[in-house]
Structure formats: C-alpha cells, structure tokens
Amino acid sequence: MKKLFYLSFILIMMIFAGCQEGAKKVNYPVTEKVQQIDNYFGTDVQDPYRWLEDDNSEKTEAWVQAQNIVTEAYLSEIPYREKIQEKLTKMWDYPKYGLPYREGKYYFFSKNDGLQNQSVLYIQEGLDGEPRVILDPNTLSEDGTVAYTGSSVSHDGKYLAYKIARGGSDWNEIYIKDIETGELLDDHIEWVKFSGISWRGDGFFYSAYDAPVEGEELSDKNEFHKVYYHKIGTSQADDKLIYENKDYPLRNYYVGTTEDEKYLILYEVESTSGNALYFKDLDKKNSKFIMIAEGFENDYGIIDNIGDKFLMATNFEAPKKRVVLVDSKNPSKENWKTILPEKDEVLTSTSLAGGMLVAEYMKDANSKTEIYTIDGKYQHDLELPTLGTLAGFSSKPEDNIAFYGFTSFTYPTTIFKYNIRENKSEVFRQPEIDFNGDEFNVEQVFYESKDGMRVPMFIVHKKGIKMDGNNPTLLYGYGGFDISVTPDFSISRLIFLENGGIFAIANIRGGGEYGEEWHKAGTKLQKQNVFDDFIAAAEYLIDKKYTSSDKLGIMGGSNGGLLVGACMTQRPELFKVALPFVGVMDMLRYHKFTIGWAWASDYGTSEDDSTMFNYLLGYSPLHNIEQGVSYPATLAFTADHDDRVVPAHTFKFMATLQEKNDGPNPVLIRIETKAGHGAGKPTSKRIEEATDMWSFVFYNLGVSPEF
Secondary structure: HHHHHHHHHHHHHHHHHHHOOOOOOOOOOOOOOOOOOOEEEOOEEEEHHHHOOOOHHHHHHHHHHHHHHHHHHHHOOOOOOHHHHHHHHHHHOOEOOOOOOOEEEEEEEEEOOOOOOOOEEEEEOOOOOEEEEEEEEOOOOOOOEEHHHHHHHOOOOOOOEEEEEEOOOEEEEEEEOOOOOOEEEEEEEEEOOOOOOEEEEEEEEEEEEEOOOOOOOOOOOOOOOEEEEEEOOOHHOOOOOEEEOOOOOOEEEEEEEEEOEEEEEEEOOOOOOOOEEOOOOOOOOOOOOOOEEEEOOOOEEEEEEEEEEEEEEEEOOOOEEEEEEEEOOOOHHHHHHEEEOOOOOOOEEEEEEEEEEEEEEOOOOOOEEEEEEEOOEEEEEEOOOOOOOOEEEEEEOOOEEEEEEEEEEOOEEEEEEOOOOOOOEEEEEOOOOOOOHHHEEEEEEEEOOOOOOOOEEEEEOOOOOOOOOOOOOEEEEOOOOOOOOOOOOOOOOHHHHHOEEEEEEEOOOOOOOOOHHHHOOOOHHHHHHHHHHHHHHHHHHHHOOOOOOHHHHEEOOOOOHHHHHHHHHHHHHHHHHHHHHHHOOOOOOOOOOOOOHHHHHHOOOOOOOHHHHHHHHHHHHHHHHOOOOOEEEEEEEEEOOOOOOOOOOOHHHHHHHHHHHHOOOEEEEEEOOOOOOOOOOHHHHHHHHHHHHHHHHHHHHHOOOOO
C-alpha cells in the first residue's frame, strides 16, 4: 500500500505542477528534498536527494515509476519512433559469431541467429565437426535477462565451467557441465565477482566475496576479495581458501594458471590500473606465493610460461609497454631480459601461437599486428583489411592455426582463419548485411585542445553531404582508465549515418591511445584535460562546418557518462543534445558504493585532502548544475540492477537537472528494469534502448528520418 501511496502522490504532484504558471511542456515529478548537509574540510555541501541512494525503498521505486511514465509519454509522441524500432529490428536480424577457440579435441564458438536475446555456445569436434549446442542461455529466463558472461573449458576437454549473471548485475554464479554427456552437475558457486575460471586438474580457481547483507546486494561496498579452489563434485562450502588479505579490504585478487597448469599467477590490484604480481609453483606441495613485482604504479601481465620462465608484458620503465622474460628462480627486476623493447606504438595485447609471439600494437587508435619468434626476432606483419581494430586473437601456443576478428566503422566484424607460419589469412565467418561501406567516408583528423595538445578524432559520414554547418552530429568520448576507443562497426549507428548524420569519436586524454602518459594526463588533478579535449573536439566540428551547436549531440557511458555530465554543465550552450549512459555523476560520494573505491587512482576522492575535494567539487556534474541555466535536451540512461555505477548517480543528477533547468529542452531519465551496467543486456532491450535513443536524437536535432 505504501508503494501505491508514494506513486499516487508523485503523480498528483506532476498534475499540480502542470497547472502552474509558466509550466514547461514536460511536467516532471516533483522530487522530495531533504535537509542533508555534509562538511568537507570546512565546506558545507548540500545533498537534498540523498534518499534516492536507497535502491530498496518503496519511495525510490515509486519515483522510478513516475519518471518512466513521464519519459515514455514524451517518447511515445515522437511520430517515427515505431518505424525506427521496425527498422532497427530488421537491421539487427543477421547471424553473429564469436571467435572459435580450442580445448582438447573440441572447438567452441558463440552464435546469435539474429534476434536471440542471448548468444548460444556451440561445440564441435575438430574444425570439420558438426556443431551442437552446449549452452543456450535463452532457456534460463523467459525475458532473456539471465546472461552467459563467460566460460572456461578444462584442458582435457572434459568439463565446461560457465558463469551467468541475473538482471545485468556484476554478481556471477558458476555452473559446470559434463561436455561429453551434456549433463549439468550439482556444483553451484555464488557471489562471484570480477573473476575468471582457471583450471588445475579436476577443479579450478576463482575469486569471490562473502555473501552480502540481504537487500544490499546492489549497493553495498565490495570488500575482502578472496581466491578459492573448487574441486568438481563438491560443495562451495568445501572450497579451499587459497588467498586473502585481511589487512586491505579494498583490494582485489585475480588468478590465472599457465597453459601447462604448473604455475598459479596472482594479480593484486587496488584500482583499475597498476598491480602487484605473484606466482606459486603448483607442482610443489605447500609452496608459497613469490613476488615478481610490487604494486601499484605499473602494470604487469603474464603471457605464459616457457619452462620455468615467464613471458610478461609491462609498462615498467616503458609507458607504451614492452615484453620481458622473467626467470622464476631469480624474478627480481634486475634479472629481467627484454624480448620486445618499447616502441613508438602502444603494445596492447600479446599471445603465443604456433610457437610465435603475436604482438598487437596501436598507432593513432588503429591496430597494427606483428609476429615475432619467442626470443623477439621480427618475422612479418599480420596484414589487416584496412584501418581498424583487431577484435580478438584466439589460438593455442602450439597450434599453427589461429582465429582473429577485425572491425572498423564501415567494416562489419569479420572472423578470419590465420595460418601463422605461412602468414596467410582467409575469411572464416563474414556477416551478411545489406550495407555498402563504399557509400561512407571515414577520416581521422587531429585538432588542438585548450592547452595545445594534439588530439585525434575519427569522423564518419555518408559521402557527398554538404559541410554547411547544418548536419546532425553525434560526438562520442570516454577518456579514462587507460581504455582506448578504437574503430568499430555498429548496426544501430547506421540508421543515423544513412539519414545524413555525422558520427565522431574523440580519442581524448585519460584513455590508453598513446600509453600510460596519455592516461595519467587525464587523471586526478589533471582530469579537466579530458573535458577540455572533448569540448575542443566539439568546437573543431563546428569551426570546420561539419555541424553547429543546434545540431550537435554528445554521448558517453560510465566514465563517458561523467564526461557528458561535466561538459554539458560546463558548456551547456555548446550542445543541443546530451546522452549520458550509466554515468558517474556524484564525484564526492562515488567511492562509497560497490566497487567505486577502485576508481580512486583515476579520480582521487573527496576525503583525500582539501585540494582534491575542491577539484572534484569543481567539475562533479551533480554539483555544477546551476539554477536558471538552459541545458541541452537530455536523455539519461541507467538501470535498476547496475551495481557498477549505481543508479543513484543518475537519479540525483536528473532530479537536480529537472529542478534547476530553465530552458525549453526536455531533461528526461530512462530507467531500464532487470538490467545493469550494459554487459549481457538481451537483444530485445538493446533494440528498445536504441529505438528510444535515436528517436530522441532525431526529434531534438530536428531530423525527420527516412526509411
């Protein structure tokens, strides 16, 4: 009854608000304000919508329902919304394949027939075998909200251990299947998060937390990550604790085994970059973990072992990374032997295949792949179809055959079969899409940011459009956590491009496009560089007559949602549309929820010192919305099961924006149910979300799309 009361109350207030003099076209729910003041280093900060942080309250649930009613009412009035959904559904309906990989005598691959909510995992004996379904996640829930999130096959090909997530949460469960019989075993492991599955003998290692307090699963701070070993056929209660650190609750521990299962590799992290690294000899009973590198200033990652030595990629004394050989008997840094020295390009990925070392580099946000011998002698380049992105590389160290994916803005993701010794590639799986890439133009430009830094940007549009400053344009960015934004193909994006839209990606600081120095230049007390780079990209597009402020939208998700929130509050007049997805909007409290504390290496926290507090307060999107300002047309996206960036960020940001915005543009929030940060979202929900996004973009940029 309380829930109904709260919802009814809010709806009545909406109607009342609509009767007020000067009411806007969209009548928003009147969000209750509370007296909440926090003091940081002598500065009082109000947080009147603090109650929206409680994702379990009936009052919050009623607010969510009321907001969704308003948003749905607005979107339903857009005349071509239904046609957009029909078009997207038709475009989406083609087979999509994942990279094949081998374990034992079997090959595994994922496939989505087109509109299946979740991709299905297949198995076949050898490359010429008949595929059969080994796991169909679509049978696990009627609405597709139970997602397959990863798997690992025992090296003998006997067992498949796989993870699922419910409703988009980061919480995972592990199940095991007998591959030969297809039988689902009784083994069931819960409260797994940020974990792989690493086999050793008749069991595997994984990472998990203690069970959270009931009702706080999606918001409570994640503490005391632990590593366990599970033996097939036993209960989770009997799993052996392999590693924990009671002195540091806010650190995570990930493990992996080498291909020969001789060594267990332990990664210790306290943020999203930088780690300590240890190994343990599993062939020696009661062996201890031995440190290879201390944390947390640099990154260290084991590629594999060669006998008793480790091939390792690191940015220690090499901001763009190098590969070294580490002797397990003498693992200290002074004994490391450089195999691949640092180059001008960023080393992004390395693997062993066919007795060779495959090194993927990135040059100006484009992939470049080179093949070396194990001791570092260059052999040849892997020739890629065009400028774009190597989307995964799959092979066993001893196999001469590998598979890789390739994608670009006008090149649908295609899987190639690659003979390493002969350096020959052939198409293995190519999507059948009604799309002609020759009709579009892709260019990469370089522009100057506020401080003179040279920043790259990709621009994609249909050939022949007139550069008169009147083209609808969508600018995307991320700018954080050493994550690079590279060319990719999007079926959803085509509907915008085919209607004369221009799509641009700015490779701003904070990402990894030029190595660790580029990343660090967009963190903590230099975070404003990220926003300046993005704003400069927008100004470039306007100055060069690609578009104008009345035709320009901006878009980003997660840390990119923070980017959109900061830029639209710093320069509201520069943009017509803003699309923040699952954004980090409250920079003073982000570290108090779930895994937020791990982002402090990029952001700093409001509790560090007064300098860091004042810097965060200076750009925090929530705290920089001003009364009486006309903000861009905003459609913010979040989800009720997002336990990465909790929805309270977007709830509080949009409640404040609705309160203070003083312009004609709508400021709406779209709250997805039974969904999370984005991973594992069913196809049906992805199409619905894309429909609403493009409907909002076209409508507010003044475009009447043709189909």
